[in-house]
Amino acid sequence: MTRAGLRLLPLLLCFWPETAGSINPAMLRVTVDHVNCNGGVNSQYAFAITLPHATCSNPQNVATYLPTTQLADMRETIRPSGALYNPPSGNIVAAQPNEVIMPSGNTRSTVPGRMPRTGLLLLPLLLCFGPETTGSINPAALKQIVDYVNDNGGVNKQYAFAASLPHDTCNNPQNVSTYLPMTQLKVMRETIRSFGALYNPPRGHIVAARPKEVITPSGKYTEHSEWRLLSGQNSLVAQLTARTYRRDSCLILFTFNSPCSTKCLAEAGRSNIVGMTSNAFFAMDNNYKAFVFQSIFSYDMKPEVTRQALLDAWHRLCNVPLLRCDNNGCQDCTATDPENNPCLAGKA
Incomplete structure (x- = not known):
């Protein structure tokens, strides 16, 4: 694994080949939207969070673990390309893509959450973002x-x-x-x-x-x-x-x-x-x-x-x-x- 592959290693731990269910999709959506609305940017980025089981099952208290003040700080931190948000305390880390200049003079972008040697790209998280699409009042x-x-x-x-x-x-x-x-x-x-x-x-x-x-x-x-x-x-x-x-x-x-x-x-x-x-x-x-x-x-x-x-x-x-x-x-x-x-x- 290259050093670039360590940028969001905690996120990778969420995607082992688990087959016996997952977080309730509706509850996952609430949590992801809370982060994206209050701390996200309208461009490519990734984040990893840890929360208690009870909060993942019913995220009414998600702001206790992911306060809007912290998320606002995260948003300001990750606005620049290549930025990392890695506070000394808290339940979230985040990253923007980073341009890397190689010894040959070529450049490449390190995508948050990607391990180049394995080709693993964490798209499942990104699919959670965007406008609300799962129904509405008739x-x-x-x-x-x-x-x-x-x-x-x-x-x-x-x-x-x-x-x-x-x-x-x-x-x-x-x-x-x-x-x-x-x-x-x-x-x-x-x-x-x-x-x-x-x-x-x-x-x-x-x-x-x-x-x-x-x-x-x-x-x-x-x-x-x-x-x-x-x-x-x-x-x-x-x-x-x-x-x-x-x-x-x-x-x-x-x-x-x-x-x-x-x-x-x-x-x-x-x-x-x-x-x-x-x-x-x-x-x-x-x-x-x-x-x-x-x-x-x-x-x-x-x-x-x-x-x-x-x-x-x-x-x-x-x-x-x-x-x-x-x-x-x-x-x-x-x-x-x-x-x-x-x-x-x-x-x-």
């Missing part, structure tokens, strides 16, 4: 629920809502008015007509927010409505799920315009919601959760934002399927080809 049922809220409680401008409903209602929304009464939605509409408004009743299955202008000594900026629903340990979504979410519940987050690529989904964006969204939908069954938008955010319709760049930004959202629900129904946004992704309809 698109036809989701369309009925979103339309019901928009028609009876929404406003025809930027706002966001989160709704928690029983599985049965998400599968067949005939009784959606039982949990989202039209009288309550009417109050919600009146409340959120004003720019900057929040709708956060002491009871009920829905919360909503409008954007808000914030004035500071150095200028002003806008808090986006999705961020206002998700931000803080006691966020509106956290309060909603605390009072209504059960094992047989589904959670829908809707925003009138898609989360913006420059603030909401940018790593250094002021209103970055990637980690917040991941945490809000953490460990929920994909068949009972959805992040929905109706139209593409106006700035992201400009030609300087390419279809590929916008799609890459959308795919930073982890732990929840992203769908676009408009007059064409609800379309899944997971396709990686920017020319064929239905959620990019209307984008030049």
Whole structure:
């Protein structure tokens, strides 16, 4: 084995020819997404982690062993090509590919996790990354629920809502008015007509927010409505799920315009919601959760934002399927080809 083959040796220990089962795939996905959302980079890299059996089986406490603060530090460390993340303590190590200059003057890249003599490339881990693809709420049922809220409680401008409903209602929304009464939605509409408004009743299955202008000594900026629903340990979504979410519940987050690529989904964006969204939908069954938008955010319709760049930004959202629900129904946004992704309809 060459010295380069030692770059991520601990990772190799995970891939002996085990045949009697493996970590539950759904639970593995939650763990991998937690790392990728909070500590990964949008390019080739690899990581190895060790966790207790109980956490691998039910990763509700994965942040105890892989804190988001440590993962943020890991992300900054592995941004450069060739970087290694190998802290003196903790449960994770990571590596970027490294260009090696040979005595002959030729170069080659050492891929993280590869042992050149054996040709072993650890692709199984890499297949875990990328946009969420393993199901979502039935698109036809989701369309009925979103339309019901928009028609009876929404406003025809930027706002966001989160709704928690029983599985049965998400599968067949005939009784959606039982949990989202039209009288309550009417109050919600009146409340959120004003720019900057929040709708956060002491009871009920829905919360909503409008954007808000914030004035500071150095200028002003806008808090986006999705961020206002998700931000803080006691966020509106956290309060909603605390009072209504059960094992047989589904959670829908809707925003009138898609989360913006420059603030909401940018790593250094002021209103970055990637980690917040991941945490809000953490460990929920994909068949009972959805992040929905109706139209593409106006700035992201400009030609300087390419279809590929916008799609890459959308795919930073982890732990929840992203769908676009408009007059064409609800379309899944997971396709990686920017020319064929239905959620990019209307984008030049």
